[in-house]
Amino acid sequence: MASNLKVDQLRAKLAQCGLSTAGTDATLVQRLEEAVEEENKKSVGSKKRGRDVGSNIGNDIYDARLNQTNIEDNSNDFYVIQLLESDGGGECMVYDRWGRVGVKGQDTIFGPYNLQDTAINEFEQKWQFTSYPKCYTWLERDYSANQTEESVVHEKPDSTINIQPQNTKLEPRVAKFLSLICNISMMKQVMMEIGYNANKLPLGTLSKSTILKGYDVLKRIADVIHLPDRRKLEQLSGEFYTVIPHDFGFQKMGDLVIDTPQKLKLKLEMVIIFHVHITHLALLLFRTSTFEFQLFSYQLQ
Known part of the structure; x- marks a missing residue:
């Protein structure tokens, strides 16, 4: 656990992660624990959902990130949609996630589909984006x-x-x-x-x-x-x-x-x-x- 490490050890590990080494002992411990927790979430998510195959389908990337912030409505929300392939291969899924920026939010998996074209069609049906004021903006x-x-x-x-x-x-x-x-x-x-x-x-x-x-x-x-x-x-x-x-x-x-x-x-x-x-x-x-x-x-x- 990070709390068992000495200050110099904490700073060394934070530096390896590309994180700031400034702050009190408690701040350093919290920063390192958050980094470890975030890395674990990514690892678990990868095993559950599979890998992103957008860049492997011709020149098209089936991965879209949208964001929408409206001060008056107190909203700061995101939407993500991706085409994924199972770790074992042979099956594709469409994964989307939405919620407030910085929070995991909710997610849905569509599929699995045995044919890649079927998954692509599902993705394209959901991804028909037009930008409107006070609505989501696609982030390149x-x-x-x-x-x-x-x-x-x-x-x-x-x-x-x-x-x-x-x-x-x-x-x-x-x-x-x-x-x-x-x-x-x-x-x-x-x-x-x-x-x-x-x-x-x-x-x-x-x-x-x-x-x-x-x-x-x-x-x-x-x-x-x-x-x-x-x-x-x-x-x-x-x-x-x-x-x-x-x-x-x-x-x-x-x-x-x-x-x-x-x-x-x-x-x-x-x-x-x-x-x-x-x-x-x-x-x-x-x-x-x-x-x-x-x-x-x-x-x-």
Whole structure:
């Protein structure tokens, strides 16, 4: 149990999980126990439902995440629908889940279906999405970033890469810059220090276009934040929390309106962090596929 660990052991395990190591002893214990519980939930869910096969069916991804936040109605809800394949293969299911962001919510499994086409048809019948005001918004996600992030998270902090540095035609300053921006350990440490935790993203890693939508909403908030128009700020705050999901639990949404320059600044910083994180993961996609990145991969740990 986490409560039996010493402070330095707690911090070491939290660092391995990419979590913040700041706080009191009780906070550290709670943070680690929550991380372990979340990992166990994922493991059990995987065994019960099977694996996501969306990316394995041609170029189509049968996985949709929707979100809807309305300050006035105190709603902050999500909806997920996926096409899954049983662990043993041969059977497909359609799985959907809905509820308040940050809470497990309710779920339903349709199937199993012996034919993949039957499952696809079931998915498409349920997934006929049109966006309307004050209704769910489809969130475009970055699946390549998720795969890259998973490979980074599962690398051992003390592991080494066997590739040795070789001569490069790059100018020394450029070479040094490349090794810096591809340093996984440094990037994870910086993200952890500013409070970013990929495991806590409510609906997965968002795409660049979705993040930019959030930034656009913040710009619109900046244009009206000094005006005495509370309703407009509530509307725009709801739009922002819709495209950039937040786990507020059951807090009253009316207390979370972005209505001061300080709150706006924090959200702008968060969006910038997300954008930097996605860009960094995109760079990592090429670290083993190009010669120059291989030259510096020994510095990545």
